[in-house]
Amino acid sequence: MHIDLRTVALEPQRNTFDHLVRRFGDKAASRYQEGSYDIQAAENLHYRPTWDPEQALYDTSITKIVLKDWYVLKDPRQFYYNTYTLARARQQDTTEANFSFVESRGLGAMLSEELKSIALNVLIPLRHAAWGSNMNNTFVCGYGYGTVFTQACMYQAMDQLGIAQYISRLGLLLGDTEALTAGKEAWLSAPAWQPLRHYVEDCLVVRDPFELFVAQNVALDGLLYPLVYERIVDGFLSSQGASAVAMLTQFMNDWFDETRKWVDAVIKTAAAESDHNREVLQQWTDKWSTRAATVMLPIVKLALGDQSEETVGEEVASFKARMKKIGIEI
Amino acid sequence: MDTQVTKKKLGLKERYKLLTRDLGWEPTHHTRDEIYPYVKYEGIKIHDWDKWEDPFRLTMDAYWKYQAEKERKFYAIIDAHAQNNGHLNLTDARYLTAIKIFLQAISPGEYAASKGFARMGREFGGVGTQVACQMQALDEIRHAQTQIHAISNYNKYYNGFHAFSDSRDRIWYTSVARSFFDDAMSAGPFEFMIAIGFSFEYVLTNLLFVPFMSGAAYNGDMATVTFGFSAQSDEARHMTLGLECIKFMLEQDPDNLPIVQRWIDKWFWRGMRVLSLVGAMMDYMLPKRVMSWKEAFDIYGVENGGALFNDLARYGITAPKGWDIAAGAIEHMSHQLFLGLYQWSFGTAFHGWIPSDDDMDWLSSKYPTTFDKYYRPRWEHIKKLEAEGTPFKNFGLAKLCQTCQLPTVFTEPGDPTLTCHREVDYKGEKYHFCSDGCKDIFENEPEKYIQSWLPMPALFSELGGDIGAWMDWVGLRNGIDNGDYVGSQDQVNFDKWRGMATSNK
Amino acid sequence: MAVTSLKEYIGVPRDTVANFNGKQLVYASWDRHLLFAAPFLTCVPPGMKFREWVEGPLTALIQPDPDAKSVDFSKVEWLKSNQAFTPNFEASLAENGIVHKEQIRFKTPNLNSLFAGA
Amino acid sequence: MSNVFIALQTNEETRPIVEAIMIDNPHAVVKREPAMIKIDAPGQMIVRKETIEGLVGRTFDLQEMHIHLITLSGNVDETDDSLTLTWNN
DSSP states (O other), X not given: OOOOGGGOOOOOSOSSOHHHHHHHOSSOOOHHHHHHXXXXXXXXXXXXXXXXXXXXXXXXXXXXXXXXXXXXXXXXXXXXXXXXXXXXXXXXXXXXXXXXXXXXXXXXXXXXXXXXXXXXXXXXXXXXXXXXXXXXXXXXXXXXXXXXXXXXXXXXXXXXXXXXHHHHHHHXXXXXXXXXXXXXXXXXXXXXXXXXXXXXXXXXXXXXXXXXXXXXXIIIHHHHHIIIIIIXXXXXXXXXXXXXXXXXXXXXXXXXXXXXXXXXHHHHHHHHHOHHHHHHHHHHHHHHHHHHHHHXXXXXXXXXXXXXXXXXXXXXXXXXXXXXXTTOOO | OOOSOOOOOOOHHHHHHHHTGGGXXXXXXXXXXXXXXXXXXXXXXXXXXXXXXXSSOOOHHHHHHHHHHHHHHHHHHHHHHHHTTGGGGSXXXXXXXXXXXXXXXXXXXXXXXXXXXXXXXXXXXXXXXXXXXHHHHHHHXXXXXXXXXXXXXXXXXXXXXXXXXXXXXXXXXXXXXXXXXXXHHHSOHHHHIIIIIIIIIIIIIHHHHTHHHHHHHHTTOHHHHHHHHHHHHHHHHHHHHHHHHHHXXXXXXXXXXXXXXXXXXXXXXXXXXXXXXXXXXXXXXXXSOSSOHHHHIIIIIIIHHHHHHHHHGGGTOOSOTTHHHHHHHTTTHHHHHHHHHHHXXXXXXXXXXXXXXXXXXXXXXXXXXXXXXXXXXXXXXXXXXXXXXXXXXXXXXXXXXXXXXXXXXXXXXXXXEEEXXXXXXXXXXXXXXXXXXXXXXHXXXXXXXXXXXXXXXXXXXXXXXXXXXXHHHHTOXXXXXXXXXXXXHHHHHXXXXXXXXXXXX | OOOOOSSOOOOOOSXXXXXXXXXXXXXXXXXXXXXXXXXXXXXEOTTSBHHHHIIIIIHHHHTTSTTGGGOOTTTSEEEETTEEEOOOTTSBTTTTTOOTTEEEEEEOTTOOGGGTTO | OXXXXXXXXXXXXXXXXXXXXXXXXXXXXXXXXXXXXXXXXXXXXXXXXXXXXXXXXXOOOGGGGGGTEEEEESEEEEOSSEEEEEOXX
């Protein structure tokens, strides 16, 4: 039986689900709202975790940050799985095109050995740092509270895995598997990389999800991305004629530009809720960003030499300015 | 042209290895125990995380590409479904009872699985395992969201869906699925993998997503089929992960075998209890049926589960402890549970009904040795009460199982005429169970299960037995969301709308 | 068996009698009368006489069964915690040793209309 | 011997995949259910990239199968050229 259902105008019985009516009023809800608000269990949790009986299965008290309602931490991008995946698939198309452009025209081979070696020295060990961020954001997703906050952390975690994999592909393209091996050796023992590796390993034992968010997404990324991808790759390497490298790291620049808006929104909202939150966030941001600036300096020196201190100083200043705008004074 | 030395051509496996597990390193500033504090206490011994076999080798670029394609297809179909009043293609709106249970009990479980896998994606000690769990965490967010989005349009036209977020934590039958996930999440990482990776993904989702979704297609529900099959395409990866994880544990150390076996026993039984909901959905809630619950179980439980356990026999694994009892109960479980759902329908955010004569004849043909003998007489009596104007409602709330949280509807093994009564005294308190399987699970970890939040007792301890207050609290609108399908607003509207679509009136 | 846990693990039961405002739970089931899908939950004061419990909530709940009118509660076989039990109808539930969450069963060997064919 | 199986959505893209599986696994059995095709085979089943490419006339990445896959059973071994399902019994 075929029924022409299109011709019938039916009166809906309701606009949306009850919990969304309570939050946003009695009107049609967006897919972001439907897929994100109040979908995590909250009450009558059955058992205490055997891995830590002092916690509840979903527990707001495992961080120092206090929010009346964790669903205030809205993602300005309104990413839910669909919008997230489609956005990344589009970027992946561009990245793939960039990689094949560089590869098919042999642009990698045209790079001077000196520039290529700077690019590999600065970039390849960062795939390990990206894995650290993957782990840290996975942690925040796993133990953080409220889907609007935690789902974005899962997306961030997978993005960092993607970044680690793009860096690895860049290494394979410009220097084959040897580049990856050399990068890992540098990560493990070259003096320039040890402070950063120490920072990342210290993050792996932080178990306050919000502090970890600050240490990774605010402080470290907030300096690493501008310094490496804007100043070294887009600035220094491109001006020397190695813009092929910038083509291969375009994703990282676009990604940082996009994700920092989310990071800022999270911090701004949490800080605005109470003086307590603001003070805690300021302490964390101060502590971790001061250290991040220190650990980035020897890495920046691999490319920028004498100008490194000045460059790091400039980026620290703009980081502080960025933080000030969202209510964090350091 | 390219004057470089020709690059080594990397195969899928080597390339994947470089792009994932090579990202990790041996830490020097903190011990592995500090970084991975939860991987040891369960007693599972892992000597070499590198022996982990990656089942599928998706890098993020391929993941984004293929998942985006799945997403585009999915949302195109549910948009069209909504725009074209696709809900009027259903065979009958009573079918939506199954979808109401799905949204209230199963979709929140998908989300819980996502949180759980995010935790495992951080707690496991090897990059291969971490990445596999993280991808699953991401997929499970997808499943929860695509389900809510597919069902959202039904919520606009039909009752029983609107309060799913409240009923998830408060109404009685959702506690069955939620306790399953809470149980898994409160366990350590390896047990979680057996619970969700093995029991839920390998045993349960095939039964839930494959034959049931085929049934949804048969009943004109393209929205559900689409999310079901689309989700199951991810589950193929997840099932494989569950299987790899079991093999990995068993290969790492012979001491792991008894621990793994105990978890398999436990989670097989936990899974079977959750599946009784699926059995009732398949046998009673599909107006047009593709196959019976028993037939589905023969294919995906007995045949496929049997193949799995035969395969694992080389490690010393035996079929789960309750396997034979479960196989014997297949003839009964859907009937026993649906009879309960019908008589407690005043307390469910979905409708119940008396099976029609056609339904009962179909059930007789599918359950020739049990339905007519045990279950038809009860339904005939219920029909008689209905015809006499005294429809049967059981206002005695049900005794719940302390472990699985289902009403204790199941009968003694080998005697389908006698309810299975099991109880345990522990530290001066009495606890009740639906079966030996659930009692064993309790006795293995009593300090865990004494904490169970049992919704029926809670109605008295927390709300003083006030049914009206309870309905408000769980978001159930009396006379609208609950009770009989016959005469319900859902039935009246569906018939009216379908009439508008098929005639000129 | 102890729960395998990283730290000491002590559970807190949620259904202790203290939470029931002076009442207690008593479960009741009628053996081989499975029109009722599960044992009934009743929430009653421990001082209630056994007779009041039987003639009150229990009698009301079993009415839909065709055998209900033929039950003579003075003659049925009782079980408490699955053991044979002889209740004192004039004594309270507490005096009968019926504690919180007690399961009472009763058997009526000659009545089984809905399993007549079985 | 236990059956391995693979189930795919019924659509235009899976038609050649199913055909290729049947070419490479003459012992396999196809079952058609609403919206889904299930292929069972005793012991082992192999899905070959080359066979599919021969049928579709273009390069085919085996990972494209993920889009249409509903479920499978058996131990999985995935390489660039094939996907194999096996039960060791």
